[in-house]
Amino acid sequence: MSFNYQINSDGNNLHLNISKAELNLADTLDCGQCFRWVKNEDETLTGIVFDRILTVGQTDSTITFYDTTTSDFEDLWKSYFDLDTDYASIKQSLSFDETIRKSYEYAGGIRILKQQNFEALCSFIISQNNNIPRIKGSIDKLCRKFGNKITQEHYSFPTSEVLSSVTKEDLQGLSLGYRDDYIIDCASKIKSGEIELESITKMDIQDARIALRTIKGVGPKVAECALLFGFYRVEAFPIDTWIKKALNYFYKDGFPEQAKEYAGIAQQYIFHYMRTCVDAPVI
């Protein structure tokens, strides 16, 4: 069940009545789950999603989708921002755990975006042993070089078809480092049919993990990120350096069984808390 919301259009822009507790755009779009959103000088945010360009702004009571029709919202953005999911009740079900509770009290307006699976998979292959600003830079250059031109400054994420035919040399200058081989392997396995993203969406999560990890450069952590952010498997639990610190510090007896159904969402709250909150333990 989703929360009740009202939308109204002023002709060009669409206004959604929603609080920052339900959806906080700044936190959601800059918490390390996506890499193609930028903040504008007027504090609005612009992202490239599904071959579309979207600019959004937020006040305490309203999110504005610029140049957006009601049908765009219903067909694309409602799902992308996961507005059909009741996060209040998910948070309630996770409230037994003090660390998770502290994390969502710090930034509980984060939602898991429903991103394209190929984009998420490639993005998190690039993310390994890397930092977020560099990841964003590499992805931006990858899109400018191999994506479809939307405007002069905006390019879509490349298709697996296009990336399956690029060479290592083509990928020079994108700051991918040794990850260039991994991107090529990923796209090649999709083209050959060895990996079918469509069938992975329908697989049991354990089978999906095994399938994804046949791609070079996809280990446990990247597979979990791809599953959580690209396939909306909210039980997936990526363990990166920050979560490792949290596990060592808060969860010496293991992550609670009771949180497993929404472990990915809890993980994202904790990740953002550990990385950005001044009150988080420095380890």
Added chain:
DNA sequence: AGCCAGGGTCTGC
């Protein structure tokens, strides 16, 4: 200079 960043592979035991 050395360490870290949303890690994984490969080798050697």
Added chain:
DNA sequence: GCAGACCATGGC
């Protein structure tokens, strides 16, 4: 099955 070297890159 597991530890350790190594992997490319840029910011601090």
